[in-house]
Structure formats: C-alpha cells, structure tokens
Amino acid sequence: MVELPDLAVWIRHLLRQIPMGKVMTYGQVARLMGNITAARYIGEYARRHDHTNECPCHRLVRQTGELGLYVSGETREKETRLRAEGVIFKGDHVDLKQSGWQPDGDLFNSPLTELHEYQESICRAVKTSPLTGPIKLIAGVDLAYPKKGIGQAACVILNARTLKVEHELIQRSSISFPYISGYLAFRELPLLLSIWEELVRQNIEPDLIFVDGNGQLHPRKAGIASCLGVEINKPTIGIGKSLLCGSVPKGDETERPVLFQNETIGMAITSRRSQKPYYVSVGHRLTLAEAVDWTHRAGKQKKHRLPEPIFLADRLSRQ
Template sequence: MTYKKLHEWDLSPEEAMKIQNVLREKILFKPFEGEPKYVAGVDLSFPKREEGLAVIVVMEYPTFKIVELVSERGKVDFPYIPGLLAFREGPLFLKAWEKLKTKPDVVVFDGQGIAHPRKLGIASHMGLFIEIPTIGVAKSRLYGTYREPENRRCSWSYLYDNEEIIGCVMRTREGSAPIFVSPGHLIDVESSIRLVKSFTLPGRRLPEPTRMAHIYTQRLKRSLF
C-alpha cells in the first residue's frame, strides 16, 4: 500500500479502510508555535452524483483578507460512504491544491481530522499529502463522546475516543449547535483549539477560512451547474 496506489484512488471500500489503518500510524502531532501568516480553508460540494467541486481560499491572518482562490471541478468515482469521504473528495482537493501559488501555514478542512473511527478523516489524510499543519472542523459528530459545552461563545469540552482526547466540541456562537474540532496532521489538539477560536469571528458559527470557502463553493456551483 503506497502513496502511488493512493493517487490512483481506484479502491474498494475494504481496501480503503486497510489503507486508513496503515496511514494513521504516519500522523504526527506537534504544537503550532506562534501565529500563521496565511491560512487556507477547504470546502467540497457535489452538485451532481458523479461530479464534484473543490474550493480552496487562502487568507491573510489576522485580517482574513482573501489573497487567493482556486477551484477544481471534476468527475467523482468513489461512492459516498461515511468514514471514507477522503477517497471521494481527496482527488479533487489535490488537483485544486496544485493550482495554489500562495503556501498557507495551516489548512482548515470542512470535515474531520482524527475524530474518525480509524483516526484518518480528510484533514489527516490530506495532511499527509501536503505536509502542512491541517485541522478538521466539522458541523456534526462522526465519532467520539463528549459533554455538551456551555451555551456561551467559545465554550468547549474535549472529544474522547474512550480515554484518549481526539479533539473538542466548541460552541462558537451562543444558541447555535457546536462544531467539532480535531487535529489533522502536524498539529496537536490544543493548538487546533487555539487556532479555531482565533479564526472564528463574533456572531459566526464557522471559522472564517471554511466559512468563506463554503460561500465561494455555493457561488461557483450556481454559476457552473
């Protein structure tokens, strides 16, 4: 099972799960020191069953001024299977990534990091390809147990896999459902929490990088499809 095989993406679900179990051992956790200069947000949409759209927005930090926007539209072969979404979404993301001229210091995905049954959500999986710190920020829980955070902005509680901390559940806006934050690759849980807090503006539920990526995904989807 090699990266060449992964780039082919022509796998059965059983083969994909075996690859996840191998690659999970390659994930590294480390503190993110200081503040980023550029941060990217990633969002993917599938307007048609066999066609998808990937958008990457790169922003200055802390102004959140957009400095670059790239997208990729293409055919999707892998079926929608929860827990294996990286095999469906990854090829489009990697093609969009090749277009980027601005290298971000951290990349935030609309999806999971290690808060995943095999510790390899899209943020972790793609982190192994791009070798840049990645964070998963999901709008719903895929895996793990937690205590509901208090109903106030930026309150949070840890997300657990048994006794292992795999991320956090963060209430970014009072009265809103929480988001699920987990490290992807080359970053740890505490740094992921700190950065997502700093990326989320008052009154917003989602961090700016993925919020803006989603907005542009919807705009492009309307114009292209």
C-alpha cells in the same frame, strides 16, 4: 493516495452471483465489502444505479425482510420479480430463513478493507507536535456538488492576522467514489490534492489549512483533514459540523472534549452564535490545543457559527 476500487463494478459482480429465487440484505453486502457502515450506500445504490432490464438488483432487501426501495423508489415491480423467481414471502416480507443467500468461502475481495490499510498508514504518519514556523497565510477548503457526479472544490486563502481574503481558487471534476461514512477522503481528497497542485503552481502556500471534515476525530483516526495534511506535508485542522464518532460530556461549557476509546480525539466548540457545536480535531502537524486556538482566531468576528476560512470556502464552493 491509493488506487480507488470501483465499488459499483464490485456490487454488480456480486449481484450476478445471487441465485434466482434468493436474496441478500444490504448489510450482508456491506459486510462483504468490508464495513457494515456501507449498508446505507448499498441501499442508495439499489435505487440510484445505472439499471437495465436484466439487472438483478431486486435481489437486495432489508435485514427485516422488507423489500426496500427499487429503481427510482418504486417497490411493486421488485415484489413482482421476486415472486416470479420463487422467493418465499411471509406476508409482504421476504422469508430470509428460506430465501436468504450468502456466498460461501471468501471468493470476494473486500474493497473497503484495502482502504483501511491506507487509513492506518495515515494514522501512523500524523504528527501532533506543536506548530513550527510562523503562520502568515491560512486556508479553508471545501467541496460542493453542483450536479450528480460532479464536485467543485474551493480554496480561500486569508491573511492569518487580518483575516482578509487574499486568494480564491475553484476547481471542478467528476467524482466517482460514493459518500460512505468513514471514507469521505476517498471521495473528496483527489480534488483537494488537485487544487493544492494549482496553489503550488501559483506559488501560493498557506501555512495552515482548515478542512471541512474531521482529522483524528474518525473511527480509525484518519479523517480527510489528516489525509490531506500527510499527503502534502502541511499543518491541517479538521472542522466537522456534526459528530462522526465518540461522545461529548453533557454540560454548558463552550469547549468539551470528544472522547473515543479512552482518548480525546477532538473538541466540541459551541460558539455564541449557535447552540449547535462544531467539532475541531487535529489534522496534521499541530496539537489539539493549537487547533482549538487557531479555530478561535479564525472566527474572531463571530459573524458565523464556523471559523471564517470554512465559512468562506463552503460559500465559494457553491458558486
């Protein structure tokens, strides 16, 4: 795994550069960080970070000039502070033409751009050749968040033929990296790797792992299932409960391809249990057809919408 940047420290550093009387938009900050998709995280940061009275977070606003939420969701104090600093308003909106600000040059590194390099290396390392060797044990892994900043990972090991549960494992740890769409692995992979180490210590090695989250079904073809598979060199399957990227042709087929940039990166599966599909993709070391096939085998009881290993890991992680 790569060294994780401290995004909160990075934002704090940037905020200190915004001159009094000026503002930046959430999206501008996100772009500087390396990806516009982080804009929601910036907005989230604006209202939930460790705030002090000297904190200049009121200088973050929406692209429209609307103020957006201030610490703890309030807005009045934000407007008061901005007006006191001389920020120009048009009605209740900030006039971005006059009061918008951008740092000049590239004085800032882009922490997410560095993470893209890791994702590209994962993408290159993924193998989509057929499974080798027998599949006797399968696993499902997932995380829950029992408290803010604390993650709990669960791993359920099943007999691949009977689907009987043979082992259960839980591990808890603090989580510092935020959730940003497209960067889930940097939030959840460390704990998954840690639980994997514990499996190895106990001499339990599943032959195939279902991961709650996508594999190749990812804007850079490097979702968390692929990251885990490459890191531990095991076959993995990604299972997403909603669509991250790409498009699915309309129709009533139970299996429909997920198309992205002219290739099939996953399969939308509609089990008879629910109208809402879930999305299967290759994590590592198997073909998409095999991933779909194993997903069906692992859901043969048809008791739940999702394959059994994912359903069980999800439930266990919340305990």
